[in-house]
Amino acid sequence: MKYLITGGAGFIGSHFVDYIYRKYDDLHVTVLDKLGYSANLENLKPYFQRSNFEFVKGDITDANVVAKVMKDIDVVVNFAAEVAVDRSIDDPVSFLKTDVLGVYTLLQEARNQKGLRKFIQISTDEVYGQILEGSFSEESVLKPRNPYSASKLGGERLAYSFFETYHLPVVMTRGSNTYGPRAYLEKVIPLFITNLLNDVPVPVYGKGQQVRDWLFVEDHCSAIDLLTHQGVSGEVYNIGAEQECSNLDLTRQILALMDKDESSINFVTDRPGHDLRYSLNSSKLKALGWKPKYVLKDGLEKTIDWYRMNEDWWRPVREKLDQRYIVGFWGGKKTQTIGGGR
Numbered sequence: 209m210k211y212l213i214t215g216g217a218g219f220i221g222s223h224f225v226d227y228i229y230r231k232y233d234d235l236h237v238t239v240l241d242k243l244g245y246s247a248n249l250e251n252l253k254p255y256f257q258r259s260n261f262e263f264v265k266g267d268i269t270d271a272n273v274v275a276k277v278m279k280d281i282d283v284v285v286n287f288a289a290e291v292a293v294d295r296s297i298d299d300p301v302s303f304l305k306t307d308v309l310g311v312y313t314l315l316q317e318a319r320n321q322k323g324l325r326k327f328i329q330i331s332t333d334e335v336y337g338q339i340l341e342g343s344f345s346e347e348s349v350l351k352p353r354n355p356y357s358a359s360k361l362g363g364e365r366l367a368y369s370f371f372e373t374y375h376l377p378v379v380m381t382r383g384s385n386t387y388g389p390r391a392y393l394e395k396v397i398p399l400f401i402t403n404l405l406n407d408v409p410v411p412v413y414g415k416g417q418q419v420r421d422w423l424f425v426e427d428h429c430s431a432i433d434l435l436t437h438q439g440v441s442g443e444v445y446n447i448g449a450e451q452e453c454s455n456l457d458l459t460r461q462i463l464a465l466m467d468k469d470e471s472s473i474n475f476v477t478d479r480p481g482h483d484l485r486y487s488l489n490s491s492k493l494k495a496l497g498w499k500p501k502y503v504l505k506d507g508l509e510k511t512i513d514w515y516r517m518n519e520d521w522w523r524p525v526r527e528k529l530d531q532r533y534i535v536g537f538w539g540g541k542k543t544q545t546i547g548g549g550r
């Protein structure tokens with residue numbers, strides 16, 4: 209099997225590379241990544257000496273480089289994306305370029321690959337918008353509420369249109385919030401862990417009432433792997449772990465696991481249009497035999513241990529991090545009492 213993994217130097221993409229190398233012997237992996245701010249070549253270090261691995265620095269919007277790396281590929285998994293909601297509010301156009309035009313460029317080249325078995329478009333649960341009660345199924349109405357999720361939906365629906373129009377074997381995944389080792393530090397879990405390791409308070413947006421369904425990265429990868437083999441072309445699959453938690457509860461769990469108390473919380477200005485709750489019904493995927501291995505507490509422990517043990521990885525990253533993340537992207541400390549959470 210020859211894989212093209214785009215965005216493979218980032219968080220989930222590099223874990224997917226680990227996952228398939230652990231699981232399969234007979235494979236070749238090409239990673240295409242532009243090495244944007246969240247990429248880290250350290251993530252792929254174990255593979256650079258292997259003859260069945262190739263890394264190409266390039267942009268998925270570049271049709272020439274895409275044509276070169278896609279030649280004779282069996283499976284494309286497109287992780288490459290601009291992913292940060294806060295950044296998308298500041299600068300939507302880079303999201304349109306990568307998350308829509310980039311997907312188009314990959315799909316267009318995929319049409320030339322007659323032997324292509326699967327094109328997996330990694331989408332997100334954020335394409336549904338928020339849900340206050342119940343859970344989203346794959347048939348739910350799609351109402352993305354920020355430029356990131358709207359761009360991801362654009363790319364995802366374009367992928368679907370290539371299935372209908374050109375019979376491209378496309379499968380689309382809508383994964384929930386993913387965490388684990390090597391996530392870029394602007395994400396809430398690694399940001400809070402590394403703030404606490406530096407004795408810096410953690411910035412909780414608003415009252416911390418937003419609810420997310422937390423999926424450990426290895427579980428996200430096992431679902432994607434299953435779908436490369438058993439996903440039905442043209443179909444969308446939710447990937448959720450049923451580990452829902454408000455941001456304040458999540459913060460309290462991290463504090464407890466790191467022997468800190470609530471004096472380490474700063475409530476800060478909320479994100480504009482912040483989705484209140486995401487929740488996924490993943491029964492379609494589970495019917496194929498998938499189930500997540502990690503409950504939130506175990507995944508958090510594993511993640512905290514990794515950041516404790518791997519300062520060499522995250523300290524240089526933190527030095528370059530946009531400082532707004534550390535204190536509150538939309539504004540620093542607000543006077544507020546704890547207890548506003550769910």
Ligand SMILES: NC(=O)c1ccc[n+]([C@@H]2O[C@H](COP(=O)([O-])OP(=O)(O)OC[C@H]3O[C@@H](n4cnc5c(N)ncnc54)[C@H](O)[C@@H]3O)[C@@H](O)[C@H]2O)c1
Nearest residue numbers: 215217218219220242243244246247267268288289385386
């Ligand atoms: N992290 C989550 O919670 C989550 C949840 C659901 C879905 N997703 C999706 O999973 C995918 C990966 O997310 P992640 O958290 O690993 O992000 P990440 O930022 O860690 O990785 C993205 C990678 O894509 C690369 N990239 C960006 N633009 C590119 C371009 N134009 N050409 C080539 N490479 C480019 C970056 O350099 C980076 O290495 C994204 O498609 C995201 O929408 C993420």
